[in-house]
Amino acid sequence: MVELVSTPRPAGVRTAVTARNLVKVYGRGNAAVRALDGVDVSFEAGRFTAIMGPSGSGKSTLMHCLAGLDAADSGTVHLGGTELTGRSDRELTRLRRDRIGFVFQAFNLLPTLTAEANVLLGLELAGREPDRAWFDTVVAALGLRDRLRHKPAELSGGQQQRVACARALVARPDVVFADEPTGNLDSRAGAEVLGFLRTSVRDLGQTVIMVTHDPVAASYADRVVLLADGRLAGQVERPTADSVLTALKNLGNV
Numbered sequence: 001m002v003e004l005v006s007t008p009r010p011a012g013v014r015t016a017v018t019a020r021n022l023v024k025v026y027g028r029g030n031a032a033v034r035a036l037d038g039v040d041v042s043f044e045a046g047r048f049t050a051i052m053g054p055s056g057s058g059k060s061t062l063m064h065c066l067a068g069l070d071a072a073d074s075g076t077v078h079l080g081g082t083e084l085t086g087r088s089d090r091e092l093t094r095l096r097r098d099r100i101g102f103v104f105q106a107f108n109l110l111p112t113l114t115a116e117a118n119v120l121l122g123l124e125l126a127g128r129e130p131d132r133a134w135f136d137t138v139v140a141a142l143g144l145r146d147r148l149r150h151k152p153a154e155l156s157g158g159q160q161q162r163v164a165c166a167r168a169l170v171a172r173p174d175v176v177f178a179d180e181p182t183g184n185l186d187s188r189a190g191a192e193v194l195g196f197l198r199t200s201v202r203d204l205g206q207t208v209i210m211v212t213h214d215p216v217a218a219s220y221a222d223r224v225v226l227l228a229d230g231r232l233a234g235q236v237e238r239p240t241a242d243s244v245l246t247a248l249k250n251l252g253n254v
């Protein structure tokens with residue numbers, strides 16, 4: 001284990017997502033890869049956690065299993081008090097729709113819809129009425145008020161990712177999963193998106209779990225969880241870009 005700084009958990013901290021002894025194997029026989037090799041990890045509600053590790057260490061696989069996008073071979077995942085493991089695709093689709101927000105590297109906006117329609121699409125598909133006051137809060141926090149009538153092609157990459165963040169938050173999900181959210185952005189636009197994710201945790205009480213390769217991006221989080229070879233390899237509390245880089249170097253892979 002590297003840089004394992006443990007801080008006492010304040011009383012009353014809720015756990016948003018928990019994985020226990022998670023195992024995921026791709027392929028069979030000699031070609032089998034243990035992408036997750038018994039991962040035990042918890043993510044506290046109301047905190048911003050980054051998942052880091054070398055290429056191939058299992059970050060995406062872990063995130064997909066935590067978010068109910070992929071099924072582990074064994075072990076359990078709980079979203080709050082709800083067990084995700086063993087559920088049908090239909091139940092998982094509903095759980096994701098109702099309780100999880102996603103921000104992907106490639107934005108994944110619908111090109112024919114305006115920014116506003118993209119933000120509200122998930123609620124519409126779920127048959128839920130938007131809370132207009134909350135919509136306004138999220139749109140204002142992301143600086144999107146004068147961009148709502150634009151289509152994605154008329155927006156910069158940073159603006160498109162801010163629309164994706166608004167779409168993730170507008171349904172007040174239990175947790176937002178962000179997969180390399182700044183991977184397609186320049187450093188200024190990336191800093192804006194990370195600053196917003198940080199604000200959504202601090203001011204709006206959101207829970208964010210982000211996969212990233214970038215120690216600077218990880219420094220916006222409250223905690224960094226490190227993976228190596230499909231296993232938990234340590235964590236860094238109150239990370240800085242330097243402390244994250246040191247922790248990664250101590251894994252022997254940078």
Ligand SMILES: Nc1ncnc2c1ncn2[C@@H]1O[C@H](COP(=O)(O)OP(=O)(O)OP(=O)(O)O)[C@@H](O)[C@H]1O
Pocket residue numbers: 026027033034035053054055056057058059060061062
């Ligand atoms: N669909 C798949 N079929 C076979 N092997 C896979 C599949 N998906 C992932 N793997 C393997 O599982 C391991 C973990 O992959 P994963 O994508 O979770 O790592 P990662 O840490 O997200 O990597 P990166 O930082 O490069 O995106 C790797 O060895 C990868 O080659």
